Amino acid sequence: MRRIIDLSMPVHMDMLTFPRVPPPALTVYESHTDFADRIGASAYGVSSLTASYLVVQNDHVGTHLDARKHIVPDAGGPETIPLEYCMSDGVLLDFTDKEPGYVISEDDVRRELDRIEYTVKERDIVLNHTGAGAYNTEERYRTDHPGMSAGATRWLISEGVRLMGCDAITYDPPVWAMFEKKLFWEAHRVMWDEEYWHLENLMNLEQIGRSHGFQVCVLPIKWVGTTAAPVRAVAIVDDDSGNGAGPA
Numbered sequence: 001m002r003r004i005i006d007l008s009m010p011v012h013m014d015m016l017t018f019p020r021v022p023p024p025a026l027t028v029y030e031s032h033t034d035f036a037d038r039i040g041a042s043a044y045g046v047s048s049l050t051a052s053y054l055v056v057q058n059d060h061v062g063t064h065l066d067a068r069k070h071i072v073p074d075a076g077g078p079e080t081i082p083l084e085y086c087m088s089d090g091v092l093l094d095f096t097d098k099e100p101g102y103v104i105s106e107d108d109v110r111r112e113l114d115r116i117e118y119t120v121k122e123r124d125i126v127l128n129h130t131g132a133g134a135y136n137t138e139e140r141y142r143t144d145h146p147g148m149s150a151g152a153t154r155w156l157i158s159e160g161v162r163l164m165g166c167d168a169i170t171y172d173p174p175v176w177a178m179f180e181k182k183l184f185w186e187a188h189r190v191m192w193d194e195e196y197w198h199l200e201n202l203m204n205l206e207q208i209g210r211s212h213g214f215q216v217c218v219l220p221i222k223w224v225g226t227t228a229a230p231v232r233a234v235a236i237v238d239d240d241s242g243n244g245a246g247p248a
Contacts, residue, residue, distance in 0.1 A: 001240060007202045007216075007233035008063040009136060016141050017061055018169050024057035059228040063201045065163075065220045066171075070227035071191040078220040078229035081197055085163045088123045090216035090235055092208055095146055096131040101177030102146035103186075104128065106155040116211035122160030125216040133167030133203035147173030150186035157194050165199030165218070165233075199233065208235050 009015065017023050030038070032048040041049055060066075065086075068075035093112045095104055113120065120126065132145035145168035156164060164171070172178065172187045190196060199218055208214055215236040220229035 003237045005207045005235040009201050011062045021058045024061050026055050029054040059226045063233050064228045064230050065199050066228045068191045071188050077225040079222050079224045086219050087217045088125050090214045091124050091126045092211045094129050098146035100144040103149045104152050105149050106151045109152045118212045120159045124161050126161050126164045128166040129205040130168045143174045148187040153187045153190045157196050162196050165202050167202040167205050171198045
């Protein structure tokens with residue numbers, strides 16, 4: 001049986017966002033009846049036709065894929081992210097035992113890969129399960145999660161991984177931990193000299209039910225020149241594939 005797991009946050013005006021990132025604004029631009037009146041159809045008894053919304057949002061709201069332009073001013077936006085990296089085999093790493101503010105090291109990644117008996121390969125999409133996605137409607141979502149180090153990020157890149165993600169509000173540790181440890185956006189800053197991209201604000205990673213042997217699809221909206229773009233992220237799991245992948 002094939003399962004499709006939705007890994008994306010709902011987008012609405014009351015959602016939590018990264019500190020100082022405004023929540024989205026969604027408002028009715030034209031109602032069903034207003035449109036019918038405007039084009040004159042209501043005079044012929046058709047009083048309800050199409051409606052539309054005006055949506056205004058920051059490019060880092062909800063589940064999104066960071067482009068290198070987020071860090072490197074003259075780098076490409078979401079329209080330059082190769083799609084072959086956005087649909088590939090997924091690998092789920094379990095870091096739910098790490099405390100808030102913890103910095104995930106290269107050794108942590110290696111140990112987790114040893115535990116799940118998997119060797120990453122080129123174009124794998126590696127997802128860090130922090131557990132924060134389970135409380136993404138609570139204020140602690142902004143502060144209570146581990147994050148990746150530059151070293152761990154660079155090591156995955158050296159193994160052929162170019163797209164990574166997490167179920168937290170940022171791929172790095174939370175802001176308070178960056179100041180405490182004097183490590184500022186270390187994983188993000190790897191983009192200065194590496195072609196790599198990462199996802200933030202994933203959720204439902206626990207529903208995948210395995211550490212590997214599944215597909216991930218995270219196609220970004222083709223926004224031109226922005227620093228990130230929303231994605232509808234999904235995992236595709238074939239439960240009777242017989243691949244022997246164990247639980248995460």
